[in-house]
Amino acid sequence: MLPETAPVRACGLVYPARALTEPLCFLNVKGKRKNMPIEISEKTIKHEFIEKVSQLSGQDIFKCFQCGTCGGACPMSGQMETLPRRIMRMAQLGMEENVSGSETSFTCASCHTCSANCPRGIDLARVMEAVRLLTLRKNVNKINPSKVPAETVRELPQIALVSCFRKLTS
Amino acid sequence: MKVSYYPGCTLKTKAKNLEDAAVSSMAALGVDFQELQRWNCCGAVHSLADDDLIHHVAPVRDLVRAMDQGSRQVVTLCSMCYNTLARANLLMRNDEVKRKTINDFMSEETDYHGEVEVVHFLNFLRDTVGWDTLRSRVKASLNGMKVASYYGCTLVRPADVAIEPAGGGKVMNEFIDALGGSPVDFAASTVCCGSYQILAHPEAALEVIGRIIESASSAGAEALILSCPLCEYNLAKKQAELVSSGKISKKLPVYYFTQLLAIALGLGPEASRLDLNEAGSVEFLKAKNFPVESGARA
């Protein structure tokens, strides 16, 4: 459980300067990283989402100070819709739709490189897993085992199928 | 000496070369590798969510099987199996509450508390066989072959199951050295190969695979060794595609580390099983006069 003060911190009290002066350059429009102003208020912050992500991941997501080391180290970040740092920031701000709507957590390879490098000791791979699961648990599949071409199944090592289905199916 | 080992599903089919080379090499060194009598898939990836215990059941069940048959130690070859089994083992050792829930769920099995030790074959070679013994048994030295060690993720991350302390990167180099090769350090040796994303997001995986191969090649490697069938699929089987898309300039021979072990111990093709590798990898060793094809023993 998060402390009572969490929602207040999520409002930007912890990072007031950033929250106000970087009017949220991390929205994505159709796969392109694009800067767009967004409004943050008590109404837009999904406290329950923040709480769920924190519980599932076991991480204090408010520790993130937006250094971007994670994305710099991430092998998949080149093809990620939203950079890991931005996922963290949006999660802090309870932007559930933006976090869950981003393909980023489904592009993550669970390699733990971010976790190994985060100066704040956040196990970001776990945050990614939490974000993934919150979608998958709505009975959503990000890959359909029945639709993987027979040739691909025949060719891939079993561990590829097992791990992919574990991470991307409900 | 009898040693229990956990092969994992892929080593029974597509990565038979990883297994056969290890088992025959150990036989040559007088170590009897005995496969667990009963085992299931390890699950390949560790579940990272705090409330998701069901996905720990697969690796824990394997550890129970090992314990039930009286093994104190289980050696693994595949890095993914190693990582999954070792992390599940730590969880069962350290988290009392989760341990109880998992044991209760598996009420049909013996309760498990982390009794078994999970050891990767590289560490087994280092700690139990020993580099000096290995060196003394080499019959066909790699003769200065420039070999890059690719660890990938699962042998080194997270730190609590890494086969070496952080900043290591030694064990595979020592292994190459013991076989008479020259280890080549390269920047991408612990960069993730894209793992299972080769299925879901192949473009993202291919990009990083290309970077890894280029990094090893430009560091002067003539060959690359690894210990995971998924890394092998990505880094070896995908090379043709990468060459044609211009992501890498030339192919790089890729082997399971156990295959070079078998070759250096002077074992024949039925041990090194190069028949399951890419043509270029076979050619490279053949050009160096190693016995890699049936009936062509040097």
Next chain:
Amino acid sequence: MSAPVKQVATGDRAILPEGAKTIPIFVMGKRYEVPETLTIMKAMEYAGFKFLRGAGCRGGICGACPTVYRREGDYKLYFGLACQTVVEPNMYLAQIPFYPANRAVYDIEKIEPVADAIHALYPELFRCVACNNCTKACPMHVEVLDYISAIKQGDIARAARISFDCIQCGMCASRCMGELPQYHIAQLVRRIYGKYIQPKAEHLQKRVTQIESGRYDKALDELQKMDHARLEKIYKEREREPDMVPLGAWMPKDTQYL
């Protein structure tokens, strides 16, 4: 709390002998008094159920009658065949005659007898999490997880052997975390094993050829034309192998059909 209404057996059903003991069971949540010692299937018929589905061989081999039940005060689910499981007091039960499970389409004549081909037809195999619910659910005590593991490991012969007692009842699939159709996969495995891997029984093949070439046609014709009395006579007089003779020690006098 009012006591549950007691259903009394009436009509065209087994007649309860005088003084026979009955026990309460709950079928799909409703209480019935049924004679003890009956199987679930007979008890349900006694209580007035008529099986259109959910019964076949009545001998524990067709897999039509799988039943899931709970015992009083026990959280656990138990599984049994209705035709084989004897009723217990206060058991809560429901039959699951059919469970939807993915069944792949293939041509057994054309299939390649290798693990990859099986994997390609059933990629959901790789969603197994080794929860073992399948093994716990199997009324035939098949080690379902073990055959699924063997299939993933590409060991067709082992999977065929472990799954041999499967009667396709579907209970495993009903409990599967990974939504696998275990029994259909195992059936494919056994088909492949039987057709391509298992050594052929040559003596059987020889006999089939003999039959096909008409060797027994005349004898069968004669039998068909025979009247009942004569048939009965020769049936009763037929030569029979005595019990427990050592292998090869006995030969019939009439060897014309061997």
